[in-house]
Amino acid sequence: MTLLELTWDYxxxxxxxxxxxxxxxxxxxxxxxxxxxLLLGMxxxxxxxxxxxxxxxxxxLAVNVSNIGRAIPTFALLAVLVTxxxxxxxxxxxxxxxxxxxLIALALFxxxxxxxxAYTAVREVSADVLEAADGMGMSGRQxxxxxxxxxxLPLVVSGVRLALVQVWATATIAALVAGPGVGAIIVSGFxxxxxxxxxxxxxxxxxxxxxxxxxxxxxxRAVQPGRGATVRTS
Amino acid sequence: xxxxxxxxxxxLSGSLILTAGCAGDDVADDDADNDSGSGGGAxxxxxxxxxxxxxxxxxxEELLDDAGxxxxxxxxxxxPAYLSEFPASVDIVxxxxxxxxxxxxxxxxxxGAEPISSSDLDATLEAMQPLLDEKGVTLLDPSEAASQNAxxxxxxxSDDNGVTKLSDLEGESIKLAAAPDCEGRDDCEAGLADxxxxxxxxxxxxxxxxxxxxxxxxxxxxxxxxxTLDGTxxxxxxxxxxxxxxxxxxxxxxxxxxxxxxxxxxxxAEPLNALxxxxxxxxxxxxxxxxxxxxxxxxxxxxxxxxxxGLID
Numbered sequence: 001m002t003l004l005e006l007t008w009d010y011x012x013x014x015x016x017x018x019x020x021x022x023x024x025x026x027x028x029x030x031x032x033x034x035x036x037x038l039l040l041g042m043x044x045x046x047x048x049x050x051x052x053x054x055x056x057x058x059x060x061l062a063v064n065v066s067n068i069g070r071a072i073p074t075f076a077l078l079a080v081l082v083t084x085x086x087x088x089x090x091x092x093x094x095x096x097x098x099x100x101x102x103l104i105a106l107a108l109f110x111x112x113x114x115x116x117x118a119y120t121a122v123r124e125v126s127a128d129v130l131e132a133a134d135g136m137g138m139s140g141r142q143x144x145x146x147x148x149x150x151x152x153l154p155l156v157v158s159g160v161r162l163a164l165v166q167v168w169a170t171a172t173i174a175a176l177v178a179g180p181g182v183g184a185i186i187v188s189g190f191x192x193x194x195x196x197x198x199x200x201x202x203x204x205x206x207x208x209x210x211x212x213x214x215x216x217x218x219x220x221r222a223v224q225p226g227r228g229a230t231v232r233t234s
Numbered sequence: 235x236x237x238x239x240x241x242x243x244x245x246l247s248g249s250l251i252l253t254a255g256c257a258g259d260d261v262a263d264d265d266a267d268n269d270s271g272s273g274g275g276a277x278x279x280x281x282x283x284x285x286x287x288x289x290x291x292x293x294x295e296e297l298l299d300d301a302g303x304x305x306x307x308x309x310x311x312x313x314p315a316y317l318s319e320f321p322a323s324v325d326i327v328x329x330x331x332x333x334x335x336x337x338x339x340x341x342x343x344x345x346g347a348e349p350i351s352s353s354d355l356d357a358t359l360e361a362m363q364p365l366l367d368e369k370g371v372t373l374l375d376p377s378e379a380a381s382q383n384a385x386x387x388x389x390x391x392s393d394d395n396g397v398t399k400l401s402d403l404e405g406e407s408i409k410l411a412a413a414p415d416c417e418g419r420d421d422c423e424a425g426l427a428d429x430x431x432x433x434x435x436x437x438x439x440x441x442x443x444x445x446x447x448x449x450x451x452x453x454x455x456x457x458x459x460x461x462t463l464d465g466t467x468x469x470x471x472x473x474x475x476x477x478x479x480x481x482x483x484x485x486x487x488x489x490x491x492x493x494x495x496x497x498x499x500x501x502x503a504e505p506l507n508a509l510x511x512x513x514x515x516x517x518x519x520x521x522x523x524x525x526x527x528x529x530x531x532x533x534x535x536x537x538x539x540x541x542x543x544g545l546i547d
Contacts, residue, residue, distance in 0.1 A: 006345070082445070089445075089454065097437065175414075177445065178437045188438060191414035193314075193345055 006196035011203070023185065023204055030181035030205075032094060034168045037103050041110030041163060046156070049115040053122025053152070054144050066115040069108045075173050078105040082177045089177060096180035102171075109170055110163040117159025121152035153223045161216035165209050172205060274302040275499070280316035280324045283309040285526040286381060286463060286518075290328045290487065292536035297505040298326070300546040313337055321370050321492030326502065329490040331355060331376055332483030335362035338369060349420060351483035358484045372496050374489040374503055377510035379518045382462045382482040383421050383441075385410075386472045391456060399476035400430050403457070407433040411446040412459035414438035422459065425481035447472070462515055465523030487513060505545065512543045 001009070010016050017023045045066065052058045081101035082089050092099025125148050133147045175183030182205050189198030277298055281291040288309055295305045308324070310316055317337060320327055327334075332351030335358055339350045342365055350361040355376060366373065387397060397403060408426075416422035417436055426432045439445040442460035447470060450458040460467070460474075467474065489506040496503065521539055524530045540546045 001344070083448075089449070175438070178439050184438070188414045188417060191438075192417060192419075193340055193415075196345070 003195055003199070007200045007203070010196045010200040016197075016200070021184070023182065023201065026180070026182040026185055026201075027204070027208065029094070029096065030168070030171050030174075030183075033099075033102060033106065033171050033174065033181055034164070036095070037106035037167050037171070038110050038160070038164055040103060040107035041114055041167075042160065044107070045111045045114040046118050049118035050122055050144075050149070050152070050156075053119045054140070054148060056123065059119045059123060063116050063119055066111040069112045072108075074105050074109045074170055075176060077108065078102060078173060078177060081105060094180075096174075098174070098177045098179045101177070102174045102179050105173075106167050106171060110167050113159045113162040113166065115159075117162070118152070118156045121155035121159075122148050124155070125151045154220060157216075157220045157223050161213070161220055164216050165213050168209050168212055169205060275304065276306065277303045277325045277495070277499070277502070278306045278308065278323065279326045279328070280308040280310065280320065281328045282313060282316075283311055285532070286461070286522050287328065289522055289525050289532040289535060290518075292532040293509055293540060294326065294328055294489070294506065296533075296536050296540050296546055297509060298502065300540075301501060301505055303502075314341075317341070320490075321494065325492045325495040326506075327490045329373075329488050330381055330485040331362075331373070331488050332358050332485050334488075334490060335365065336483070338362060338365040342368070349483070353480040353482055353484060355484035355486055370493045372491050372493045374491060375507045375510050376484075376486040376488040377513045378486070379510075379513040379515050380462060380484065380486040381518075382477070382485045384460055384462045384464065384474045384477070384482075385426075386450065386458050386460055386464075386467055386474050387456060388450060388453075389471045389473050392473050392475075397475065398473075399478040400426070400432075401478050402475070404431045405433075407435070408457050409435045409437060409455035410457045410459065411437045411439045411449040411455040413441035416459060421482050429479050429481050463519040463522055465519040466527055469527070487518075508545055509540075512545065 015022070019025075049059075049062060052062050078098075078101060081087055081104060082098050087098075087100035087104065089098040090100065091097055092103075095103060129147060129151065130143065133143045138146065171181050172183030172186060174181045175185075175187040178184075182201050185201035186198045186205075189195065189201060279291060279294050279298070281287045291307060291309065295307050298305050308316065313333065314337070316324055316327065335351050336349050339362070340347050350365075351358045352361075359373070359376070385400060392398060395402075410416070410423070410426070412422060416438070418424050420428075423434050423436055427434050437449060437455055439449055442458075442464055446458045446460070447466075449455045450472065451470065457475075458472070462474070464474075487510060489510065491502065491506075517539075521535050524535045525532050537546070
């Protein structure tokens with residue numbers, strides 16, 4: 001049998017999906033890991049980037065500091081975190097071995113697209129619109145919530161969408177420190193000369209990334225300002 | 235536009251998978267010119283890049299260099315990377331008997347093939363002979379030194395629980411820090427579970443890796459995987475457990491030579507056989523420790539040892 005047929009066999013066998021450590025198990029782990037890391041990144045990055053965009057200052061610094069995340073290989077960071085006394089390789093509930101270290105590494109990895117997009121989105125709101133808002137007597141707070149944020153939202157969400165897919169695909173590196181996720185199957189498949197399992201699992205990750213991308217694209221369309229407006233006026 | 239971008243992403247990830255499938259180091263850049271007769275000419279040796287293999291390969295290099303050959307050396311991460319070009323453009327490979335035999339076996343008979351190696355050296359050699367003939371590879375004399383998987387615990391664990399051999403762990407629930415390929419292997423997880431009756435939970439942290447040592451020393455796992463040639467255990471307060479039921483295949487060091495190359499250059503056999511005779515586990519373990527702990531270069535250690543043994547001038 002060729003490798004492709006073996007891979008197809010692996011993917012179409014129910015036993016590969018179910019059971020302890022099967023594909024479904026690992027997919028759920030990885031999804032949990034991805035969503036948590038993304039939320040962490042959003043919790044830290046978005047308020048900061050939106051606020052800096054609103055006051056129109058410090059963005060250069062913020063974007064560049066978060067870009068350090070792009071320059072440091074995520075695996076190198078993970079390796080350092082796991083070797084350090086804290087967070088180390090300790091078990092963290094459903095996140096498995098080295099859970100905290102993996103979450104931190106992935107959250108930092110999610111920051112650059114989140115911060116860059118959110119900051120730029122608020123900064124790029126047209127000056128005419130802002131002037132109009134000021135002319136209407138809006139306070140800074142009102143201007144942010146009623147004008148800047150709604151107009152910036154599509155670009156902010158596009159950053160989240162970018163980060164989501166990136167973090168999802170990168171979350172496979174957790175396997176390199178015996179962590180959770182589909183990466184465990186990929187690593188073990190290649191290590192045991194069962195290329196069909198490694199390639200099959202990698203294919204599953206890729207397909208899941210596309211599904212996430214489509215879902216995120218739908219979410220992005222939903223926040224497009226034009227749509228809300230037409231609904232309201234009609 | 236979204237659709238187009240998504241399609242683009244799909245095509246891109248598809249092609250990534252394909253390239254990943256055929257990834258592999260290019261071991262030999264070109265076919266070495268081997269027509270210059272015995273006692274000289276070009277020779278390409280390839281092996282894996284971990285310290286032990288790098289050291290043994292450096293010994294081969296010194297010996298062949300001493301015999302008048304122009305040696306090209308290629309070290310790569312995994313066995314399949316050089317094996318696919320051996321014996322076509324790689325002439326000599328420092329190998330391990332059972333490792334080579336089982337790899338040739340899975341290459342020839344598919345990933346599910348029954349392993350042909352055992353803890354019996356002669357039986358393993360006999361079983362792999364047809365595969366070697368088919369590939370066009372000749373094995374020289376195997377060494378007494380054998381690089382086998384071995385399992386260690388902390389000295390403290392050994393003392394507290396009276397554990398000195400693997401069978402002492404029968405019936406226990408044990409966390410094992412080991413290479414990811416341990417799962418299902420007869421010389422690792424499967425053997426420990428089936429032959430020794432140990433209830434194994436595997437942590438894929440790597441073979442004799444810093445992570446594996448750390449995990450055992452910290453008490454996260456009880457058992458760690460390393461090799462019989464590991465000279466670093468003592469200093470870390472770790473001890474090997476005896477493989478008293480023989481689950482380790484005969485991983486004796488052996489020079490694997492392209493049959494065609496050997497026919498044209500018969501003089502490579504003698505120095506390599508002499509090297510195999512000079513090595514045993516203890517000697518090699520000490521030499522490896524000089525590379526992996528004292529950070530001497532494999533080349534220096536190899537030259538030093540060969541001069542001391544009178545194998546080179």
